[in-house]
Amino acid sequence: MKFQAIKGVRDILPPESALWNRVEQAARDVFHTYGYGEIRLPIFEPTELFARSIGTETDVVAKEMYTFEDKPGGLPPLGPYVPPEDYTAALEHAMRSGQIPDMQSNRAVLDGLKGWLGIMKDELVPQEQRSAAFGNWTATLGHIVLGEQLSLRPEATASVVRAYIEHGMHTRPGNVKLHYIGPMFRRERPQKGRYRQFYQIGAELLGPSDHPALDAEVIEMLLAFFARVKLTGAKLYINSIGDKNCRPAYVERLRSELQKVHEKLGADSQRRIETNSLRVLDSKLPEEQPIIDKLPHIADHLCDACREHYAELKRQLALRNIEYEENWRLVRGLDYYMRTTFEITAPGLGSQNAVCGGGRYDGLVELLGGPAATKGIGFAIGTDRLMLSLEEAGAAATCGLDVFVAWFGAATYPAAAALARKLREQDISVELPAQEMKFGKSLSLADRLGARFAVIVGEDELAAGEFTVKRLADADQGKLAEADLLEYLKKSRTA
Ligand code: HAM
Numbered sequence: 468m469k470f471q472a473i474k475g476v477r478d479i480l481p482p483e484s485a486l487w488n489r490v491e492q493a494a495r496d497v498f499h500t501y502g503y504g505e506i507r508l509p510i511f512e513p514t515e516l517f518a519r520s521i522g523t524e525t526d527v528v529a530k531e532m533y534t535f536e537d538k539p540g541g542l543p544p545l546g547p548y549v550p551p552e553d554y555t556a557a558l559e560h561a562m563r564s565g566q567i568p569d570m571q572s573n574r575a576v577l578d579g580l581k582g583w584l585g586i587m588k589d590e591l592v593p594q595e596q597r598s599a600a601f602g603n604w605t606a607t608l609g610h611i612v613l614g615e616q617l618s619l620r621p622e623a624t625a626s627v628v629r630a631y632i633e634h635g636m637h638t639r640p641g642n643v644k645l646h647y648i649g650p651m652f653r654r655e656r657p658q659k660g661r662y663r664q665f666y667q668i669g670a671e672l673l674g675p676s677d678h679p680a681l682d683a684e685v686i687e688m689l690l691a692f693f694a695r696v697k698l699t700g701a702k703l704y705i706n707s708i709g710d711k712n713c714r715p716a717y718v719e720r721l722r723s724e725l726q727k728v729h730e731k732l733g734a735d736s737q738r739r740i741e742t743n744s745l746r747v748l749d750s751k752l753p754e755e756q757p758i759i760d761k762l763p764h765i766a767d768h769l770c771d772a773c774r775e776h777y778a779e780l781k782r783q784l785a786l787r788n789i790e791y792e793e794n795w796r797l798v799r800g801l802d803y804y805m806r807t808t809f810e811i812t813a814p815g816l817g818s819q820n821a822v823c824g825g826g827r828y829d830g831l832v833e834l835l836g837g838p839a840a841t842k843g844i845g846f847a848i849g850t851d852r853l854m855l856s857l858e859e860a861g862a863a864a865t866c867g868l869d870v871f872v873a874w875f876g877a878a879t880y881p882a883a884a885a886l887a888r889k890l891r892e893q894d895i896s897v898e899l900p901a902q903e904m905k906f907g908k909s910l911s912l913a914d915r916l917g918a919r920f921a922v923i924v925g926e927d928e929l930a931a932g933e934f935t936v937k938r939l940a941d942a943d944q945g946k947l948a949e950a951d952l953l954e955y956l957k958k959s960r961t962a
Contacts, residue, residue, distance in 0.1 A: 472672065475655070475663030485855060486864035491648050492698050494668045494848075496647045497692040502686070503670055506645040508626040514616040520625040520831055524742045527621045532654040537614035539566040551587065551604050555580045567613050579607040608634055619652035621637065624803070624828065624845060625835075627671045640679070642674030648850075660819030660852045668692075668853075671845035677829055678759025679776055682807045683783030689811070689823060690789060690875035698853065700814040700859055701822065706765075706797035707777035708745070710805045710828065715771035718744055720763055721786045728758050748796040751818075764795045776806055804830040805846065815859030816852055823848040869960050870896045871913030874905060874924040883924040886934070886949070893953060914939055920956065 470476060495505065514534050521528050542557055559577055561567045584605035587597050620626055625643055630636075636643045648668050656662055672685055686703065693701050709717060725732070725740045725747060732740075732755060736747045748759060769777065784791055791809075799808045808826035816822070825846025832841035870890055876885035880903075887899040898916060900909065913921045923935040934952050937944040942958055947955060 468796075473663075475657035477662065477664075482864040482866045483854075484864075485867060486779060486857070487524055487850070489864070490850070490853065490857070491668065493695045494646065494648065494692055494752055494792040497695050498670055498688065501644065501688045503644040503688075504645050506627060506630060506635045508620070508623055508647055511617045511619050511652070511718075512594060512626055512629065514618040515623050516629055516835070517618055517621060518802075520628065520803050521622070521833060522743075525746075525800055525802055527653060531655055532621055533619040533652050533654060534616055536612075537617050539614060541566065542613070542863070551580075551601065552584055554608075555584055555604075567611070568615070570612065573611055574729035574957040576607055576611045582602055583607060588606060617822050621653045622651055622801070622803075622847065623647050623649070623667065623669055623886065624831070624843075624847070627845075628673070628828075628831050628835050628837070628843065630843070631673050632832065632835060636673070637832075637838050642672050642676070644670070644672050645697065650817050657816050658780075658819065660816050660849070662851060663762065667847040669845060669847035671843060673832065673841055673843045675840050677776070677827065677842040677844075678804075679780035679807070680783050682780050682827060682844055683787060683789070685825070686784065686789060686809060687787050689817060689846055689848070692848075693811070696853070696857065697860075697862070698822075698856060700856075702792065702812050703809060704794040704797055704812070705780070705784075705791050705809045706794055707744075707769060707773055707775045707780070708798055708804060708808055708826075709765055709769050709807050713768060713773055714805070715766070715934070717763070717765050717768040720768065721745065721747075724762055725917070731755075731758055743802075745798045748798050749800065749892075766793075766795055766912065773806055780807055797817065799824060800825055803831045804914065805829050809846070811857040813852065813854045819852060821849070822852045822856060867896055867916040868898055868899045868918045869920060870956060871916060871918035871921045872897060872899045873904070873906070873913065873921050874900070874925060875903065875909075876926045877903065879924045879926060879929055880930055886922065886924065889949075889953060893960075895956050910937075910939075919959070922952065922956075 517527050517532060523529065539561060542561060555577070558567070558580070562569050562573060562577065567573065583600045586592055586600035587604065589597070592600075627647065631643060641926045646669060649666065650664050651667050652664055654663055654853065657663060669686070670685065672681060683948065689700070690703070708714060722740060722744045725736075725744055729737060732747070732813070733750070733752050736750050736752070736755060739746045750759060768776075792848040797808050797810055804826040806827045806829070809824070810821050811823040812820040813818075813822040823846055825844070827842070829842040831843055872887050874880055874885050883899060887897045890897045898913075898918060900912075904912070910921055918939060921937045921939060923937065928934050928946075931946070933946040933948050935944060935946050936952060937953065
């Protein structure tokens with residue numbers, strides 16, 4: 468049997484992983500200058516956290532989460548060989564010992580199971596009824612909750628807000644600024660730039676103020692990071708989707724306009740008219756575009772406060788010389804947004820060209836049980852897509868091997884090993900063959916590994932107290948004593 472990575476997930480191998488590390492480190496460095504600290508979050512959380520914050524009607528929650536019941540081990544496997552009384556007893560024990568939730572509904576299920584067991588074992592009851600009781604026992608068993616529903620995180624904003632509330636971070640001075648780097652999971656149809664395990668670099672700002680200067684600064688930080696990693700051709704799109712005062716009326720208006728053109732829309736959009744009409748604006752179907760173009764724009768339906776917030780955001784972007792394009796259809800696929808939404812596209816990505824998405828989510832902390840006064844804004848960059856775009860533009864990682872130590876003659880090995888260790892102590896990367904190799908083979912391997920230098924340790928070199936160092940790019944070579952060699956290699960090591 469041959470194992471392969473499952474559909475939609477992949478390995479990131481060296482040397483590409485070195486480029487990933489560089490990009491992730493650049494994010495840490497840039498975000499640090501804006502006062503963000505790293506938060507490390509769990510990979511899985513209660514399903515309910517995502518359902519509540521992202522919204523049950525969104526594609527992410529309705530179709531794409533990897534969800535499982537966190538059931539305990541140790542229960543006997545249910546099958547024809549396990550007598551129902553043993554299984555019932557095992558469940559009761561598991562509940563008493565806290566392995567499965569000791570909750571009202573589970574206690575009722577257990578009572579029911581015992582009731583049916585009583586009938587099954589009662590010899591005075593006719594056989595027919597005792598068999599029926601077994602059927603009822605099995606059916607009742609189906610209602611037991613063995614464990615909490617958990618999901619692999621499809622995104623991290625919900626987790627950040629959960630952590631913010633759990634740790635009472637609203638008592639910290641100023642705004643709480645957090646960033647995260649890591650894998651997310653969505654069961655989407657895999658294609659270029661779309662994976663089932665993908666990576667995000669994200670940042671969230673939580674605090675008492677919703678001033679648009681914060682929105683603009685978050686966007687500025689994002690663009691500073693893109694500039695640091697030399698992403699070219701990125702385009703920023705912005706929108707405001709209003710708040711709970713003005714959006715409901717707009718959504719109603721949109722719905723009634725959509726109902727008028729119901730017949731002309733595809734099945735997905737038809738369904739969304741009722742479940743999530745804003746999302747119709749996201750449709751990419753060519754035949755729906757002329758219809759969507761005629762729909763009312765939210766900008767014309769914002770309340771005064773939202774209109775002023777959006778206008779100030781644009782002023783704040785302008786004073787930072789940030790170029791943007793307004794896109795009235797930018798509604799985003801997650802329910803927690805209000806007011807500012809934004810996305811950044813990058814070249815070289817085909818149809819999955821959004822390299823980053825974000826926005827304001829002022830009501831989310833309250834929705835999840837935190838202080839109502841806390842506002843929030845943030846974004847997440849799709850690292851896979853960022854890397855694709857950078858690689859298309861020519862970014863390449865090198866293997867980063869500095870030195871290949873070629874030793875000849877068994878007596879030289881201790882000196883070669885000692886030299887390798889001293890070089891490594893100076894942060895120089897070294898490859899040291901474990902077994903002696905022929906001179907030609909040794910230098911050819913050094914070349915193929917991409918080493919920048921070969922250091923030759925032979926018996927002559929040992930006797931003379933010098934090493935031969937060869938720069939592989941141009942075959943320039945010379946002899947150096949150990950101290951000089953260390954100095955020379957330190958100066959020319961890879962950055
Ligand atoms: P999102 O738009 O769902 O937002 O995802 C952000 C970015 O993650 C996307 O623009 C895309 O680059 C990348 N991405 C999403 N799904 C996939 C996938 N299947 N494969 C590869 N890349 C993908 C959020 O996740 C929000 N939590 C962003 C946010 C933070 N809003 C406020 N704070």
